[in-house]
Amino acid sequence: MKNLESLTALELGELIRRRAVSCEEAVRHCLEVMERREPRISAFLEISREKALSDAKEVQKRVDADDPTLSPLAGVPMALSDSICVRGMRTTGGSRMLQDFHPPYSATVWERLEAGGAVLLGKTALDEFGMGVGGETCAFGPALHVWNNRWTSEGGAAAVAGGEAFYALGSDGTGVLRRSAALAGVSSLRPTWGTVSRYGVVSGTSSLEQVGVAGRTILDCAQVLALIRGRDQRDSTTSRVEFADERSSVQGMKIGLPDFFFRQEMDPCIKETVLAAAKQLEGLGAVLFPVELPLADLILPTCFAIACGEASSNLARYDGIRYGYSADDVENLQELYIASRSRALGSQLKKLILLGNLFLSQKENYYSKALQVRELVVQRIDQLFDRCDMILSPVVPNISSSMEEKHNPLLECYQQSIFTALANLAGLPAVTVPCGFHSKGFPISFQLVGKPYGEGKLITVADAYQKTAGFSKTSGEVEA
Amino acid sequence: MSWEMVAGVEVHVELATKTKVFCGCANAFGAEPNTFICPVCTGMPGALPTLNRQVVEYALRAGLALGCDIAPQTAFDRKNYFYPDLPKAYQISQLSLPICQNGSLEIETKQGTKQIRIRQIHIEEDTGKLMHHPTQPYTLVDFNRCGVPLLEIVSQPDISDADEAIAYLENLREILLFLGVSDCKMQEGSLRVDLNVSVRRQGSKEPSVPTELKNINSFQAVGRAIRWEAARQIQVLEAGGKIQRETRRWDDANNRGIVLRSKEEAEQYRYMPEPDLPVLVIDHGWIERVQRELPELPREKRIRYQKEMGISHQQACTLTGSPQMAALFEQTAALCRNPREAAHLIAGEVARLCTETATRPEDLKVDAEKLAALADMIDSGRINRTVGKEVAERIFRLNVDPETYVAEHGLAMVSDPNVVEAAVRRVLREQTKSVADYRNGKERAFGYLVGQVMKSLKGKGDPALVHRVLHQLLDG
Numbered sequence: 013m014k015n016l017e018s019l020t021a022l023e024l025g026e027l028i029r030r031r032a033v034s035c036e037e038a039v040r041h042c043l044e045v046m047e048r049r050e051p052r053i054s055a056f057l058e059i060s061r062e063k064a065l066s067d068a069k070e071v072q073k074r075v076d077a078d079d080p081t082l083s084p085l086a087g088v089p090m091a092l093s094d095s096i097c098v099r100g101m102r103t104t105g106g107s108r109m110l111q112d113f114h115p116p117y118s119a120t121v122w123e124r125l126e127a128g129g130a131v132l133l134g135k136t137a138l139d140e141f142g143m144g145v146g147g148e149t150c151a152f153g154p155a156l157h158v159w160n161n162r163w164t165s166e167g168g169a170a171a172v173a174g175g176e177a178f179y180a181l182g183s184d185g186t187g188v189l190r191r192s193a194a195l196a197g198v199s200s201l202r203p204t205w206g207t208v209s210r211y212g213v214v215s216g217t218s219s220l221e222q223v224g225v226a227g228r229t230i231l232d233c234a235q236v237l238a239l240i241r242g243r244d245q246r247d248s249t250t251s252r253v254e255f256a257d258e259r260s261s262v263q264g265m266k267i268g269l270p271d272f273f274f275r276q277e278m279d280p281c282i283k284e285t286v287l288a289a290a291k292q293l294e295g296l297g298a299v300l301f302p303v304e305l306p307l308a309d310l311i312l313p314t315c316f317a318i319a320c321g322e323a324s325s326n327l328a329r330y331d332g333i334r335y336g337y338s339a340d341d342v343e344n345l346q347e348l349y350i351a352s353r354s355r356a357l358g359s360q361l362k363k364l365i366l367l368g369n370l371f372l373s374q375k376e377n378y379y380s381k382a383l384q385v386r387e388l389v390v391q392r393i394d395q396l397f398d399r400c401d402m403i404l405s406p407v408v409p410n411i412s413s414s415m416e417e418k419h420n421p422l423l424e425c426y427q428q429s430i431f432t433a434l435a436n437l438a439g440l441p442a443v444t445v446p447c448g449f450h451s452k453g454f455p456i457s458f459q460l461v462g463k464p465y466g467e468g469k470l471i472t473v474a475d476a477y478q479k480t481a482g483f484s485k486t487s488g489e490v491e492a
Numbered sequence: 493m494s495w496e497m498v499a500g501v502e503v504h505v506e507l508a509t510k511t512k513v514f515c516g517c518a519n520a521f522g523a524e525p526n527t528f529i530c531p532v533c534t535g536m537p538g539a540l541p542t543l544n545r546q547v548v549e550y551a552l553r554a555g556l557a558l559g560c561d562i563a564p565q566t567a568f569d570r571k572n573y574f575y576p577d578l579p580k581a582y583q584i585s586q587l588s589l590p591i592c593q594n595g596s597l598e599i600e601t602k603q604g605t606k607q608i609r610i611r612q613i614h615i616e617e618d619t620g621k622l623m624h625h626p627t628q629p630y631t632l633v634d635f636n637r638c639g640v641p642l643l644e645i646v647s648q649p650d651i652s653d654a655d656e657a658i659a660y661l662e663n664l665r666e667i668l669l670f671l672g673v674s675d676c677k678m679q680e681g682s683l684r685v686d687l688n689v690s691v692r693r694q695g696s697k698e699p700s701v702p703t704e705l706k707n708i709n710s711f712q713a714v715g716r717a718i719r720w721e722a723a724r725q726i727q728v729l730e731a732g733g734k735i736q737r738e739t740r741r742w743d744d745a746n747n748r749g750i751v752l753r754s755k756e757e758a759e760q761y762r763y764m765p766e767p768d769l770p771v772l773v774i775d776h777g778w779i780e781r782v783q784r785e786l787p788e789l790p791r792e793k794r795i796r797y798q799k800e801m802g803i804s805h806q807q808a809c810t811l812t813g814s815p816q817m818a819a820l821f822e823q824t825a826a827l828c829r830n831p832r833e834a835a836h837l838i839a840g841e842v843a844r845l846c847t848e849t850a851t852r853p854e855d856l857k858v859d860a861e862k863l864a865a866l867a868d869m870i871d872s873g874r875i876n877r878t879v880g881k882e883v884a885e886r887i888f889r890l891n892v893d894p895e896t897y898v899a900e901h902g903l904a905m906v907s908d909p910n911v912v913e914a915a916v917r918r919v920l921r922e923q924t925k926s927v928a929d930y931r932n933g934k935e936r937a938f939g940y941l942v943g944q945v946m947k948s949l950k951g952k953g954d955p956a957l958v959h960r961v962l963h964q965l966l967d968g
Contacts (some may be wrong), residue, residue, distance in 0.1 A: 097538050105537060117531050119538060210768075214537040218767035248542045249770055321764060325572050328581030329535045333633070349574060372572065372762035379764055 016041045021088045021232040022177040024423075028075060028087040035068035035075065035087035035131060038178075038454025042089040046176045051278040054169035055155040055186055057094045058102060059134035064089065071129045083128025083239050085179075090125070091171045093189075094135035094183035095142055097212040100417050103399045105214040106138040106150040108357040109330045109337050118214025120247065121181060121223050121226070121240045128239055135179055140215035140358045142185045143323055145425040146192055149360045158196055159454040163411070167190035173198050178365035179232050181240075183213050185221030186319060187432025190444045190459065193229045194228045194407035197446045198453030199474065200226045201233035204464045205439030206251040208237070215326040217319040220436040230443055230474040237467065253465055260469060262296045263474040267460070268303030268400035273431055278409035286406045289447035289477065293404075296476050303400060306392035310385050315433040316426060317371050317382035323361075324368025330356070363422060390438050397463040402470055405431045407444050411452075434461055441467045445474045447481065495729075497722045498699040499689045500611075500649040501660060502715075504642050505674040506618060506682040507550045512643035513617050514541030514584065521680055525623070525634035531641035535579030540768045543568075547615055547641040548591070548772065551839055552675040552782040555592030557667055557789060560780050566591040568615075568766040576633050577620040585644075586614035587763050591774070597647075597667075598791075599659040606659050609648035643673070649688065649699070654715040661711050662687060666790045670815050678710055685714055689721040691729070695959075700725055704739040707751050717742040720779050721749055779838070793818055801831040807839035814853035815966050817843070820860055827864030830871045831857055841884035862887050866894040878951050879903045907954040909961070912945075915953070916961045919944045930966060938962070 020054055026034040034470045043061060044337060050056060071087045097115040104402075111347060122132075137155040147154040148164040155165035155170040166188045173196035182189040184202040193200035202224040213223060223240065227233040244250045269290065274283065294300050305311075306397045332338035332352025339351035357365070371378040380426025396403075409430055435442040442461045450456050462470045512519050515532035528705065531539035555562055567589040570582040595610035618640040622685035623632045651657050665676045665683060676683040685708045690699040703725070705717050725735050740749030788796070790812040797808040811821045821838045842858060844849070866887065870880040875898055883903070886892040898904060904913060920927055923944060930937040945958050 095538075103537070110537065113537070115531070115536065115538075117536070117539070210538070211540050212538040215540075215768075246542060247540050247768075249540075249768060270744055322767060325570055325762070325764060328572060328574065329537075329579060331574060331576075331581060333576050333581060334534060335536070345576065369762065372764055373760065374762070383765065 017045070017175050019178075020228045021085055021090075021100060022229075022235055024178055025083075025085045025088050029082075030085070031075065035072040036065060038087055039064045039068040039089050039131055039133070042176055042178075045174065046133075049158075049174045049176055051157045052161055053165075053170050053174050054153060055136050055159055055167040055174060055176060056091070056134045057104060057106075057137050057150075057152055057163070057167070060101065060132060061134075063101075063107045064131055066135050067198075069130050071131055074129055079129075081127060081129075083125075083130070084127075084235060085130055085239065086129030089131050089133050090227050091136045091168055091177040091180040092122060092135050093138045093166070093168050093180070094215040095183050095216075096122055096135075096139055096181060097214070098132065098135075101135070103135065103214065104152070105141050106152070107140045107330075107357065107361070108151045108447060108468075109353075110214070110335075111151075111337060113335055115212070117190045117212055120209035120244045121213070124240050125181075125236075125486075131284075133171075136171050136177075136180060138166055138168075138182060138184070139186075139188055140361045141214060141323065141327060142183050142188065143188070143319070143361055143364050144188060144220065146188060147430045149358055151358055157454075163195070165196060165224075169193040169196045169198055169200065172196070172226045172228060179225060179227040179236055181223055181225055181236070183216070183221050184224035185217040185436065187429050187436055189226060190432050190435075190442060191408050191428065194444045194446070194457035194459070195411075196226075198226050198228060199230040199233055199446065199478070200224060200444045201230065201237055201467070201471075202442045203241060203436055203467060204251075206249050207241045207255075207467075208464070209240075209242075209247040209250050209439075211244055211246040217322045217436075218326060219322060220315065220319055229478055230445060230471055231478075232469045233443070234467070234475075243266055251465075255465065257467065260472055262293065262298050262473055265298040265402075265469065265473055266335070266400040267293060267298050267300045267473070268396065268403040269300060269407060270305035270308070270403050271302050272308035273307040273405040274302075276409055276430060277405065279322045279411065279450070281450050281452075282406050282408070282410065282456050285448040285450070286404070286458045289445075289458045289481070290404055290479060292447075293473065296480065297450045298473065299402075302406070303396060303403065305403075306396060307385070307389050311389060311437055312426065312430055312433045314382045314389065315429070315437040317378045318386065318437070320364045320368035321371045321379035321382070324365045326362070326374065327357070327365060332356075357378070360422070386437055393434070393438050393440070394463070397466075402460045402462040402466065402473065405459050405461070407431055411450075411454070431459060440464060441470055443470045443474045445477055447477070494694045495691045495722075495726045496694050497652050497691055497717055497718070498649045498702075499651040499657060499687060499722075500702075501647045501651065501657060501688040502688065503661070503664060504684040504686075505645070505668055505676060507547055507641040507643060508672070508674050508682075509544060509546045509550065509641055511544055511546075512639035513544050513547045513615065514639050517639065517641050518827065520636075523634060525632070525635055528636045529638065533579070534635050537579070541584060541766075543769060543772065544629035544641065547650070548774070549782065550641075550671075551591045551643055552774070552779060553671045553673055553786065554645070554668060555595065555801065556597035556779070556783050557671055557786055558597055558610050558613070558645075559848045560592035560610060560613060562774060563589055563593065564775075565589060565771050565773055567771045568769045570764050570766050572762040572764070573760075576631070577622050577638075579620070579635060579638060583617060583619065584766055584769070586615035587892070588765070589771075597660060597663055599656060599663055601656055601659065606650075606656065608650045608656070611645055611646045611648050612888070615647045616644060618642050647677060648689070649702070656689055657687070657718050658711050658715050660712060663791075666812070668673060668817075670787060670790050672787070672815065684708075685711075686727050687721070689718055689725070690735070691722050691725045700729060701735040701737050703735065703737065703749075705742050706739060707741045709744060713742065713744045716744065716747060716872045717749065722918070724749070783907035790818070793843055797821075797835070801825065801835070803832060803835045806875065810839040810843050811835060813843065814856070816853040816856045817846075820858055820863070821858065823860035824863045824867065827861055828867040828871070830867065833867035833871045834863065836877075837863055837870075837880065837884050841881055842888060845885060845888045858888055859891060862891070862894055862965050869894060869898065871904060873907070873954065874898070875903055876905050876952065876955055878946075879905070903952055905954050906949050906952045907957060909957065912949070912953060912957050912961050913965075915945050915948045916965055919948060920965060927966065938966075941966075
């Protein structure tokens, strides 16, 4: 078999189109890597081996017939987070509540990818309903980090880092996908809120979440985004904007370094590595300067209040009545609610739901205050973007014990989102790009956050960096 | 010192749109349980609502007809609570930016006309229906009604007695029917009424704490419930007690309100803006178009019928009893020479036959052309009114053609003076007692004689001619 391990998704797609590699070969390659790696990283909750092989054959027929509706990624094996519904295929949202849930519909993102010839390998692990820091709250056991098997990870990022899938989709509601990708040494892209349909993506924090992509390069991520974005009749919050992919040059690109972020207490090695990457960007012609991040200390608590409030409302539908886990040893309705939810929802999630209920209660109404603060943040950030095209920061402040399974004090988790929360709160696009290694041997990445619909510029800068810095691919076999 | 009532009415109407408010499922009553459902209206994970613009259109119609201000931007909120008929565990409603505000509705009271102010109208989704098993310890849920669009129309507390409440509801129902936005059937739940009732001492500005009454099944029950609750509150207050903020369920069979819950508990709805629906911008053009296309309302129709067509107030009211009745009248009137003749036929015969045969307005199918032809036959004197009634009934029941029917049954009016005179002479010969009575000053005997002449002419005599000949032969 040809060695496909070092290819990007776009490169593999090109080989498939030229019939140098068959779709089936590509799938068999991934299944073979999974066989070796899954026992250690358990990135997948479900591997659809047979379906992947038969789908590959179908796509191959379309490739052989030069089907013009195929995308540049046709036949490239990929993974979906288990919060993304695929008709008839078990979709758990990472929760026992949906342990046996088989949706009768597919998410719009999957329908779009499938139409272009995507081949699905399986569904990857995620935090329970996406509410976590790094995959640790997944009810079926978290995915583990390729570089350090004691750390948890979002499944899609782990699968891409482990070479199991060429790209993966996951919902970025609390920044988990970006943080996991950053530490796994793969690229990630979170689009502007409203760019990608949320239809059929199990809702956690509606106004914060967007489907994001983890890929081997930022160009792979950009290609996936081009396939899934755009207005969807079934999600009325999707935007009607015409996407202009401004692939400009890095020359003269204005990149702000938010003072607040770089003042944070963080791992010195992470800080140094990210600042070194910033210097490299300067070398490529970007103009870097410090900026003041408005309302900086309010971003994280505001984001947290909104996340809890929305999750408590979105997850209230899991009541044991129509689908999902239903306690059958109960006497009445009240007991059915209590027993079903108590047993099937995880303890971390319950804390967040209880907090959400408090935040939404009329008496306290932290939620509506949080929405007011968000509006202010959006306005002030908009002004900030008059002065710069994007801002640069680390992705995580440190490797905290929260990365380790079964150790997740809420506050520590919360602190891990310090750099990622802004994009969620203000609905902004963000990319993460690997830029070096920590002295302890794991990858470090930087993050760029842009203005709404400014994905094009973020991709330009990230791509220019990857092309010169040479961190475009994971080095593969480094496993602790 | 006497007391006065301060009451407000909340009306929920189901809108008669083809599809539900946030998904493409059919909006229909009475189907097999759980046949009109989809991932959206049953709250499946990741299914998202999309707003049906027809619902907005209907809300605008109602709002404009009731003189409301239309919000240039309107938004949706989630009302969170657990109940098995609510699949998402929240109802999508409107709290902070309702689509319509500050309207009013004029009613007739004993003291003259009165404006009842309308605080707001907002859009929300209906819930499913629980079906409790009569003997087994379980309950089934039918989600067909989930996501059926509702308008909640909230009045200000401007209502001061039961008659005003009923008048308000009757007027409102009539307007909504003529707007074509709802079929307003209380028995099918497409119009539901909740009352907010408080009382105050005459002249006082401070009403008591209002209580809410739910589950009221007819306008008559509204009258009973509102009187009962006001009386209860007065009794409590006069005994030195305090009114609790609470919700009561009206038990019409036993004529009393039963406490459901205290209002404080009920207010824990954890309202939040609906993040899955964008703010809806209602541009001026949309509002103007709906305003322009508003149909003529029943009140306006009644005035026009009286002023322009010389129709009596009572008949005008009957003719506007339903949009279908009004439409039938207007079509018939337009096709015949004398609209008053059409009004007699429809307000008289058609309305009576509808009642007799329990025909629902939506099932009223009478051919306006045939009614118009009949009206012209009466108007031109080709048949008399008595025959006209008979033919109207044949049109209503059997859709006969009036010309053919009259010809085949020989019903044309007898206007030949010789025939009429012969009939009159015959009657005068036979009815000697009545003739004597008449001559002795008993006016009523004349009517009896007219009847006898008509009878002998098989009801087809020209009434004016019969009268004239009778007078000539009796008085002359």
